[in-house]
Amino acid sequence: MKKETYDAAYFSSLTTQQLEEMIDLGLGLPSQENREALLRILEVLEQRENDAIVQKAWEEFQLYYNSPERQGKEKYDFDEAALEEEEAREREKREKQEKKTGRRVSFSRVWAVGRVAILTVILTFATMVAAQAAGVNVFGALGEWTDNAFRFNLGTPPTSRLLSEEEAYVEAFRGRLYEIGIPADLAPTWYPEGFVPDMNRLYTETVEDGFDSVGCGFDNEAEDKHYTISIDRYYDKELLNNLIVEKNDKDEVETYTVNKRTFYIMRNNPGYTGTWSDGELLIVIGGNLSKTEVKEIINSIGG
Numbered sequence: 001m002k003k004e005t006y007d008a009a010y011f012s013s014l015t016t017q018q019l020e021e022m023i024d025l026g027l028g029l030p031s032q033e034n035r036e037a038l039l040r041i042l043e044v045l046e047q048r049e050n051d052a053i054v055q056k057a058w059e060e061f062q063l064y065y066n067s068p069e070r071q072g073k074e075k076y077d078f079d080e081a082a083l084e085e086e087e088a089r090e091r092e093k094r095e096k097q098e099k100k101t102g103r104r105v106s107f108s109r110v111w112a113v114g115r116v117a118i119l120t121v122i123l124t125f126a127t128m129v130a131a132q133a134a135g136v137n138v139f140g141a142l143g144e145w146t147d148n149a150f151r152f153n154l155g156t157p158p159t160s161r162l163l164s165e166e167e168a169y170v171e172a173f174r175g176r177l178y179e180i181g182i183p184a185d186l187a188p189t190w191y192p193e194g195f196v197p198d199m200n201r202l203y204t205e206t207v208e209d210g211f212d213s214v215g216c217g218f219d220n221e222a223e224d225k226h227y228t229i230s231i232d233r234y235y236d237k238e239l240l241n242n243l244i245v246e247k248n249d250k251d252e253v254e255t256y257t258v259n260k261r262t263f264y265i266m267r268n269n270p271g272y273t274g275t276w277s278d279g280e281l282l283i284v285i286g287g288n289l290s291k292t293e294v295k296e297i298i299n300s301i302g303g
Contacts, residue, residue: 011041012044016045016048019041019044020045022041023038023041166189166190168199169191169197169199172199173187173202174187176214180212180214181212182212182214182231182233182281183281185301185302186281186283187231187302188285188297188298189300189301189302190296190297190299190300191218191297192289194220194222194225195218195219196219196220196221197216197217197218198217201216201228202216203215209236210234210235211233211234211235211236211239211240212232212233213231213232214230214232215229215231216228216229218287220288223288226287227271227286228285228286228287229283229285229297230283230284231281231283232281232282232283232284233280233282234280234282237280240277245266245273245284246273247266247267247273248266248267248268248269253265253266254266254291256274256295258299259302261278262276263276265294265295270287271286271287271288272286273285273287273289274295283301285297
């Protein structure tokens with residue numbers, strides 16, 4: 001299409017068939033000017049369709065109301081039998097016309113209902129042609145074919161994989177916390193080498209008006225070591241005030257701050273224990289752990 005033909009008056013002077021042929025031609029010219037021309041053509045066709053609807057309504061008015069037979073009658077006093085007979089004749093006429101025009105009628109209905117969708121397809125197709133011309137294998141990404149067969153080429157689907165023990169533990173622990181409204185990122189994501197989370201000891205405990213608790217046990221069978229993690233939310237602060245974390249006599253308590261949380265780490269045979277609270281939430285990590293291991297577990301707590 002030439003740029004000087006972008007005038008709407010020019011398109012209005014063409015027949016509908018000519019305009020539709022120009023649309024077919026435009027599919028092979030993916031340029032900005034061509035897109036503008038397609039939009040103008042669609043506007044003209046839409047206006048013609050609207051005019052046709054108005055004309056049809058006027059003809060029906062003339063047929064059913066503004067006729068010599070209607071003179072002197074009430075506005076809504078119609079001969080129902082005559083109307084039904086006329087409608088039957090109109091239906092029969094349309095059916096015959098549809099049989100003659102076949103694909104043409106089908107195209108017109110699609111055009112009337114899905115004009116915006118058709119325009120999107122036209123412009124998208126034009127863009128794809130331009131990309132293909134630039135060396136991008138657009139169509140190859142959608143499908144491939146031989147002389148006698150076609151199939152879609154959607155790429156290789158991602159392979160599924162099983163969660164590792166560590167991932168499964170973190171996902172399960174966080175899920176338990178989320179279920180009872182405790183921030184899920186409080187779940188530690190690291191545990192010492194040699195230890196394995198015992199999912200049979202992953203628990204949720206709720207004491208009405210007292211506290212909610214989620215915890216899990218870890219085992220190192222080779223060295224016969226064990227430790228536990230518990231994360232609690234207290235509703236009764238008196239219970240939290242009366243909570244005692246055991247420690248060895250006279251051993252110092254070390255403070256360790258990570259992510260603005262100050263943990264207290266203390267010796268508690270046979271290993272070390274770390275604990276933190278904000279007055280509502282409580283974390284306790286303890287068992288056969290070295291001080292370094294307790295700190296690494298604390299480091300893995302998010303938030």
